[in-house]
Amino acid sequence: MIRNKYMALQMVRSTLIHLFLMAVALTCLFPIFWMIRSALMSNETIFVDKSLIPHTLHFYNFVTAWTKGNFGVYVINSIIYTSCVVAGIVLISSLAAYSFSRLQFPGKNIIFYLFVAAMMIPLPGSFVALFVMMNKLRLINTYHGYILCMINVGLSMSILLLKTFFDKMPKDLEDAARIDGCSKIGIWWNVALPLARPAIAVIVIFNSLNVWNEYILANLLLVDSKLMPLQKGLMVFQGANSVDYPVLMAGLTMAAVPIIMVYLAMQKHIVKGLSSGAVVG
Secondary structure, three states: HHHHHHHHHHHHHHHHHHHHHHHHHHHHHHHHHHHHHHHHHOOOOOOOOOOOOOOOOOOOHHHHHHOOHHHHHHHHHHHHHHHHHHHHHHHHHHHHHEEEOOOOOOHHHHHHHHHHHHHOOOHHHHHHHHHHHHHHHOOOOOOOOOHHHHHHHHHHHHHHHHHHHHHHHOOOHHHHHHHHHOOOHHHHHHHHHOOOOHHHHHHHHHHHHHHOOOOHHHHHHHOOOHOOOOHHHHHHHHHHHOHHHHHHHHHHHHHHHHHHHHHHOOOOHHHHHOOOOOOOO
């Protein structure tokens, strides 16, 4: 009797939790669904047709957004920026984190704490100094100038996450690699990085989202329309099509879908990567 009562309470508790989580998921997914729905409608029916699925699907809105809005250039630019920035962050942060975790050199703790302290400074708080520095280096309105700035933005969090992981890595693995003739760089490449794949996956996801959705820094550093990333190009497109809602929604959909697909493909690594510092191997 007591056992049946306990099982019933557990079932009710589990049902309520699942219902709550489903409600939260629906509130997050519904705006995306409504955006895609609106992108498939015409400007005449978007405020008239109240059905969940439009009666007539207008796929030409995506063609109009792609050609009229110059989305091809913006998407390619964002892909270049995201790929280069994420690769640079993974390379630099993994080297720095491994050095902070395993090497001994003067000022190691001070330098590491400076990186951690940099996480507490909001990005707009550094805009003036950043713009002045980039202007003196003549890197305003350049591909590599924007890429270097975005790498700098993502380094602190990535270094902290990877250092926490490397601190838990067994030293026996390094000793075995050293006996086999591996140098410090060889140990980093052949031992540390393969074990840190879950943490690296989290870094890739977070920084990809950050770079893909970046607008403020791009607006500060980039002027030429040929260099614009997707989010800045989307704002320009919005200004020119503020009353053509389906075409605007088609542009928003094209901006959101790629990064959503990346997130869905790598979501299983998020929890594993965030907790990977506790267990390595």
